[in-house]
Amino acid sequence: MYFFEMLLSALSLSMDALAASLGIGACLGAATGGAAALRVAGACGGFQFAMPLAGWFLGSRFLVFISDYDHWVAFGLLALVGGNMIRESFRPEDPTCPASDPSCGVALLTVAVATSIDALAVGVSFAAVGAPVMVLASWSGAITAFACFGGVMAGFRVGQLFGKKVEFAGGLVLCLIGVNILRVHLMG
DSSP, X not given: OOHHHHHHHHHHHHHHHHHHHHHHHHHHGGGXXXXXHHHHHHHHXXXXXXXXXXXXXXXXXXXXXXXXXXXXXXXXXXXHHHHHHHHHHHSOOOOXXXXXXTTSHHHHHHHHHHHHHHHXXXXXXXXXXXXXXXXXXXXXXXXXHHHHHHHHHHHHXXXXXXXXXXXXXXXXXXXXXXXXXXXXXXXX
16 A cells, blocks of 8 residues: 555544544533543544554454455445445534543543544455555554544534534545555456
8 A cells, every 4th residue: 555545544544533532622612621632632542553453463364265355345344434434424413512521431432442443444454455554553543643632622612613524524535545445456
């Protein structure tokens, strides 16, 4: 996989976490501080780093069974993840915020895991096409951490305006990367 595609993959994977961070910042409102932003950035960035590695490990163990169809697997996973992100971008948001602090405890763990499930599937697809997953994992973790830190801090001001649009853009990019993998394989 080329540099540009790898960068786009990492950026796209961070979109769910960015959207969640904007929401967390909006929920915390004026009380949003650096400590909350650091907690969210650390948790989401850490999971975005670990999940592609876990997906690649699982995918590489089963690659013997799917090598004739690997390009279809990669396309299918990316299209599924991207399509789900696009679908979620049209779902109405719950205007109420939880009473507890969403930047810590079980709430934060749930957000970090839920927003990184996509990265697990992308890791499987990277194993299928033989792409270097460590680069993706590193970039995805770092980009997500920075995006989440900024997202929480900016959430009070811009969370309601851009949250769903960011998720839509990330889903579209993942779908296009899947189409490109299929195109490259089928056209030689």
